[in-house]
Amino acid sequence: MKKTTKIEINIQHEDINLMGLISQVKGLEREIAEQVIYSVENELIEEMCGEEYERTRYQRLDSKPRTLKTSVGTLELDLKKVKDKETGEVFSPVERELNMPKGKTVLEDVSLESIEQIPKLSYRKAVKTVKELSGSDLSKSTLWRRVQELDLSAEPRSDVDVVMVDDTKVHKQGEESFNFLDLALGYNTEKEKYSLLFAGVNEEWSDIRKEIGKEVDLDNAYVVCDSDREINEAFGDAKGIQICHFHAVKYVDYCLWKEDAPKNFRKKMRRILKSRLSTLQNSVKKFWRDEDTERLKDRIGWFREEMNQWVERAEGRDFAMAANYVRKNREKFLTFAIAAIQGDYVPYTNNKEEREMRELAYRAKRIGGSWSEHGLRNVSLCQLVSRLDEKLFGKFKEVYLDEAGTLSFDVSLAGG
Structure with a gap:
């Protein structure tokens, strides 16, 4: 009524x-x-x-x-x-x-205003900002408690053909030093749209793969990641694995540094690898414009030869760690090019995921705090869902505020 x-x-x-x-x-x-x-x-x-x-x-x-x-x-x-x-x-x-x-x-609408600031600001700054903007008041400890109580989760989409996975270290409460924040993004290449597949803390990648596999047909999806052995093994049955080119160059530099390679030699080998990868990237970009399959196949063959020479040069100076890495992962550097010939678009980097990780780092790593697993998961989900799925975050707000009902307004001048 x-x-x-x-x-x-x-x-x-x-x-x-x-x-x-x-x-x-x-x-x-x-x-x-x-x-x-x-x-x-x-x-x-x-x-x-x-x-x-x-x-x-x-x-x-x-x-x-x-x-x-x-x-x-x-x-x-x-x-x-x-x-x-x-x-x-x-x-x-x-x-x-x-x-x-x-x-x-303190009503939930005040908490919600502060929760919406949580992905960007610390608890203390979030309550201060909301108080300054709306005049509402909330203590840091109350906001912390309500974030712990959140019931928020991702709703994975099944219409993705590329999966990007990565993790990052975050300081942990207690004796152990770090939590590992795990993240998986889905990408629909036709719609050019990203979605959140999974976000968790200290999960095994084999378990994450099973969870993602409930919604995504990994037999028909490519995985883009870094060189993490556990990730590569967990997603070994995917349609293909593309190792991020930026990560590859960084890891090769690390291997050479670890093996005490001279600085000039290390810079030279890094520059050669980066140049060969860049040439391959440009060839794939040209292919998507003119679809010259034979030229791209020739470039793929050229790249393999260049990598073989790179490995020989590294082994000739007894830098086995770097040489073994490139030899073992050469084909995973090429996945995006081979996929292009088959008509499949695959990014050669996981830059999108790195950007999301960077946003999480601003909130979770650079404030000098230590996190519980539950708190880190909820804060990360708040940030990721609000950034990647506004519709889902809108649903969460409706549930959080419970059955709010509606108000109808009729504003007019007296005598009008």
């Missing part, structure tokens, strides 16, 4: 400009919210208790103050109580009607 509440607003003003008007009218939100609550309360009291001195099942009692911190400011309410003569129960009709949370002074 729809109910109507009429509120008359009288505004006095003097020497006000437009920006002053807009700034100060924001203060009406709290006043209007309080008056609507009182209006609903009066209707309920009248329905239950009737006219004053009328005998009904419910008896009017004194009012009791209630403070609620909301996104429109702090509501200072004086709510009336009634007593059920049959059961002896004493309660506030408007608290029950509007589902006001028992024992809470």
Whole structure:
């Protein structure tokens, strides 16, 4: 049943400009919210208790103050109580009607505003920012507790043909030094759209692969990753594995450094590998423009020969670690080129995932904090879902605020 509440607003003003008007009218939100609550309360009291001195099942009692911190400011309410003569129960009709949370002074909408800041800011800065912007108040510890209680998860899409996987280290609470934040993104090459497949903490990649495999047909999907052995083994049954070219160059440089290669030799070998990879990338880009298959096949053959020469040069200087890495992964550097001949687009880097990891690093690694597994997972999910799936994050907000109902507004000038 729809109910109507009429509120008359009288505004006095003097020497006000437009920006002053807009700034100060924001203060009406709290006043209007309080008056609507009182209006609903009066209707309920009248329905239950009737006219004053009328005998009904419910008896009017004194009012009791209630403070609620909301996104429109702090509501200072004086709510009336009634007593059920049959059961002896004493309660506030408007608290029950509007589902006001028992024992809470901070409403979920304030938490939600701060939770939306959590992907970007620390707990302390999030509550400070929301307080400055909306005037609402929330403690750092309350926000932390409500983030721990979040029930948020990814909704993997099955229409992806490329999967990007990676992990990163984050400081951990307790004796062990690090948590490992695991991330898998899906990419639909036809729609050119990314989605979140998985985000977890300290998970085994074999288990992650099983979880992703419930939604994604990995027999028909390519995986883009770095050289991590566990990742490569877990996704070994995918349609193909493409090792990120940027990671490959970095890892080769690390291998040569680890083997005490002279600085000039290390720079030369890194430059040669980077140049050969760049030439291959350009050839694939040309292929997508003119689809000259024979030219690309020739380039693939040329690249294999160049890598063989690179390995021989490294082995000739007894740098076996670097040579073995390139020999073992040469074909995984080529996956995107071979896929192109088959008509499949595969990125040669996982740059998109690296950008997401960078955003997570701003929040989780560069604030100097240590994390629990649950807290890190929830904060990461907040960030990833809000960035990659706005629709899903919208659903989460609806659930978080519970059944909110609707309000209809009709604003007009008096006599209009």
